[in-house]
Amino acid sequence: MGIETGTKLYISNLDYGVSNDDIKELFSEVGDLKRCSIHYDRSGRSKGTAEVVFSRRADAVAALKRYNNVQLDGKPMKIELIGTNLTTAAPPRVTNGAVVAGAGGRGRTVVMT
Numbered sequence: 001m002g003i004e005t006g007t008k009l010y011i012s013n014l015d016y017g018v019s020n021d022d023i024k025e026l027f028s029e030v031g032d033l034k035r036c037s038i039h040y041d042r043s044g045r046s047k048g049t050a051e052v053v054f055s056r057r058a059d060a061v062a063a064l065k066r067y068n069n070v071q072l073d074g075k076p077m078k079i080e081l082i083g084t085n086l087t088t089a090a091p092p093r094v095t096n097g098a099v100v101a102g103a104g105g106r107g108r109t110v111v112m113t
Contacts, residue, residue: 006034006053007060008082014038015073016046022072027052030066031059051082 011023023036032055039047054060060081068079 006055007057009052009054009060009063010080010082011050011052011077012048012080013075013078014046014048014050015075016048018046018050018073020050023050023052026067026072027054027063030054030063031056 009027018038020036020038023038024033027033027036034053034055036050036052038050041047052060052063054063064079064081067077069076071077
């Protein structure tokens with residue numbers, strides 16, 4: 001299996017009624033999607049989260065800026081850019097003798113506003 005290219009967004013706080021088609025329709029307005037999928041539990045219920053993979057990083061960043069905290073079916077979407085800056089992550093900081101791993105140590109870029 002090859003390495004997937006593209007830039008992935010993780011969307012959370014979705015209403016449980018939001019479908020794959022809803023996500024595809026909304027995010028394809030911004031740019032070319034490689035794929036998108038809602039996450040479901042074993043019984044087929046939405047977990048309220050989804051992944052969207054854009055062909056171009058610039059489109060993923062535009063979608064993040066356009067839709068983060070925007071309401072979809074009455075709930076504000078929370079959007080994270082996933083898998084960025086993995087090779088250029090900042091080294092852990094030492095604060096009062098405790099090591100604080102960047103972005104929870106999960107390789108995610110966290111932007112505080």
